[in-house]
Amino acid sequence: MGGWLDQVAWSAEGLVSAVVQDAVTRRVLMCAWMNREAISLTVKSGEAHYWSRSRQRLWRKGEESGHVQRVKELRLDCDGDVVLLSVEQRGGIACHTGRESCFFRRYENGRWVVTDPVVKPADEIYPKRR
């Protein structure tokens, strides 16, 4: 056991980059970081856990927002420094701005244009932060 964790090319900080995709639509929802504990808990629980670099703590996706991610598939890339999660996104919202995806801006003629609506306002998602 643990061999699969050793095949991950952890960064100097002990992290691996995680790309998260909707299992049904295949839309890319977000990117985050994982450490050993986060990926282990993800596999064990079936729910996505990440490492927050800004808060320097483990984070279960949806712990505050309810926007939990059930992991359907976990993949590793050729050089082992990125994992890809296919998830079932509860609430259809992955972004802290209340949008489906964090990639809600598209490049158009020299600017980033917001293309996606807010599904639920952030102050309704995170009432404790008001």
Next chain:
Amino acid sequence: MGGWLDQVAWSAEGLVSAVVQDAVTRRVLMCAWMNREAISLTVKSGEAHYWSRSRQRLWRKGEESGHVQRVKELRLDCDGDVVLLSVEQRGGIACHTGRESCFFRRYENGRWVVTDPVVKPADEIYPKRR
């Protein structure tokens, strides 16, 4: 001009992470890095350019392999430190191992299982490297 480049949250090294997805199937093909020049050339030429950290040089995807990526869409995430490219992948091969996607290994019961066939052997893709 250039304002859109300033909205990217460049790392200390001047890089931004790039996730690359097939524009039709939406499969995630690879991840790479871009600097200002790489993203500018990508937008200008319509073909994906990256920054190779290992070789410390700009790199036009497919320059050696022919596996060029025509960029159909470019997106930026909420905190500006990841871009998402939707591409038309020439040859149907994004990975240097000759597979469609770099994410050819899936987690199954404590190990990473190779799920994808090699479409074209690497020594045929890169004959000069023999």
